[in-house]
Amino acid sequence: MAEPLDDYIDAVSKALALPVEEAFRPAVRANLEVSLRLARLVDEFVLPDETEPAPIFTA
Amino acid sequence: MTAKPEMTAAEIASAVASRRMSALDATEAALARIKQHDGVLNSFTDVTADRARAKARAVDADIAAGKDVGPLAGVPFAVKNLFDVAGLPTRAGSKINRDLAPAKRDATLIERMEAAGAVLVGALNMGEYAYDFTGENIHDGPSRNPHDTTRMTGGSSGGSGSAVGGALVPIALGSDTNGSIRVPSSFCGIFGLKPTYGRLSRARSFPFVASLDHLGPFARSTTDLALAYDAMQGEDADDAACTTTRGLEPTLPLLANPVSDLRIAIAGGHFQKNVFPEAVEAVSRVAKALGATKVVDVPEAARARAAAYVITTTEGASLHLDRLRKRANDFDPAVRDRLIAGAMVPAPMVDRAQKFRRWYRAQLAEIFRSVDVLLAPATPCTAPKLGQVNFNLDGVELPVRANIGIHTQPISFIGLPVVAVPVPLEPLPIGVQIIAAPWREDIALRVAYALEKMGVAAAPAPRGI
Numbered sequence: 001m002a003e004p005l006d007d008y009i010d011a012v013s014k015a016l017a018l019p020v021e022e023a024f025r026p027a028v029r030a031n032l033e034v035s036l037r038l039a040r041l042v043d044e045f046v047l048p049d050e051t052e053p054a055p056i057f058t059a
Numbered sequence: 060m061t062a063k064p065e066m067t068a069a070e071i072a073s074a075v076a077s078r079r080m081s082a083l084d085a086t087e088a089a090l091a092r093i094k095q096h097d098g099v100l101n102s103f104t105d106v107t108a109d110r111a112r113a114k115a116r117a118v119d120a121d122i123a124a125g126k127d128v129g130p131l132a133g134v135p136f137a138v139k140n141l142f143d144v145a146g147l148p149t150r151a152g153s154k155i156n157r158d159l160a161p162a163k164r165d166a167t168l169i170e171r172m173e174a175a176g177a178v179l180v181g182a183l184n185m186g187e188y189a190y191d192f193t194g195e196n197i198h199d200g201p202s203r204n205p206h207d208t209t210r211m212t213g214g215s216s217g218g219s220g221s222a223v224g225g226a227l228v229p230i231a232l233g234s235d236t237n238g239s240i241r242v243p244s245s246f247c248g249i250f251g252l253k254p255t256y257g258r259l260s261r262a263r264s265f266p267f268v269a270s271l272d273h274l275g276p277f278a279r280s281t282t283d284l285a286l287a288y289d290a291m292q293g294e295d296a297d298d299a300a301c302t303t304t305r306g307l308e309p310t311l312p313l314l315a316n317p318v319s320d321l322r323i324a325i326a327g328g329h330f331q332k333n334v335f336p337e338a339v340e341a342v343s344r345v346a347k348a349l350g351a352t353k354v355v356d357v358p359e360a361a362r363a364r365a366a367a368y369v370i371t372t373t374e375g376a377s378l379h380l381d382r383l384r385k386r387a388n389d390f391d392p393a394v395r396d397r398l399i400a401g402a403m404v405p406a407p408m409v410d411r412a413q414k415f416r417r418w419y420r421a422q423l424a425e426i427f428r429s430v431d432v433l434l435a436p437a438t439p440c441t442a443p444k445l446g447q448v449n450f451n452l453d454g455v456e457l458p459v460r461a462n463i464g465i466h467t468q469p470i471s472f473i474g475l476p477v478v479a480v481p482v483p484l485e486p487l488p489i490g491v492q493i494i495a496a497p498w499r500e501d502i503a504l505r506v507a508y509a510l511e512k513m514g515v516a517a518a519p520a521p522r523g524i
Contacts, residue, residue, distance in 0.1 A: 018402055020399060028403075030396075031399075035368070035369065039408035039409075043411055052414065053417065054416040054417040
């Protein structure tokens, strides 16, 4: 049975021309679950619209 | 005078400058010790013996001619193999980069160390492409902990930790994107400095995450750390992030200044969670010695760690995208699969992580209005066994790799300067982070020096070799 992220992995793999061999897929899926879980933790933190990104950090 | 492994860089430089020992003798002693112990430690991937002897002879000739040879005269040092070393391909822990042409010029920091009289003796093992906290390299084998060779050095600057912890060289250089200087310092029981983001040039080193990459030194004493750090400061047009406004800010003359006037607090919240008793004990010893009792909550540190993770995995994926397309099977699978996943994180989530970074920086800036130093664990535990996958904390099984850096990531995320000091617990040492406000490396080093003088921080003699 296909895992929930498999369709997404296939679509992004095509869009980025980044092949994902079948042998890689379980670990890629597991890592993507972790990355998205942590990204959602950041995503749910409400920031003002005016907040600027800090692509190059200057302390 | 014969060079001994326990000699600090300061002692070697003093002996060489005063002609009690030659730079060549100091270099030969380091090369002999590498030959004797590196078969076990596996810290070096390249030993540049011919180059080192030539440099040492040049230092000795300059001394004989009465020339000023600099504060690191004859001091052997080595660098993580993501630094360009002229004549070597910059492998950055990978198989793929071994196909690169040899570097034509040394990294800026090597040039500055050698301009101060130091002698490069080789390049050091590391986790592949610096995406690692263990020091285990699938291509070169793991670097091994000098206090127990069945244990990890920590990573990704694993060879740097092993070489200095094993007293093969008094100083090594490494990089720290999320903790890769502070973690091996902790596991190998040595001092490590991750300076403020932008302080030291990264020119001609192999990158990982441009907005998080720092370079810095490892040593067995605070004085040696300051000697190396001071020698490497200065602007550099070859690194776009390197400061052009700070100028040289030497720390060595300030090391022995009292710390009684400093406002020192213990980092609370996230930094007191997910820690083993030894990390609690180490922070407690340091805090007690410094008279620090105040606990300051660092807001949203766990979210900062999450944001650092997101930026790391996506910027890292972007850096390696072509290699992932063409040579996926030449990567360490653990690194490859994290990077491929990183390439698939939606862009708005990365943008939000960068915006959160600015918010979080403002929170820390506010804390540093009333505090000069924050204390936090460098790692949640002492060195795990090589290959260890999980550890059990309060009855909960947690993955080792994902949790080693949980206390370092929220600090490097906003570029704060940190000295990791070793607390020599039994049976294994563990590090504590001395965290200062941006550009105040001098304060973190002063506190580290005071702890060393009080006997609370010390690099234990290697017992595993």
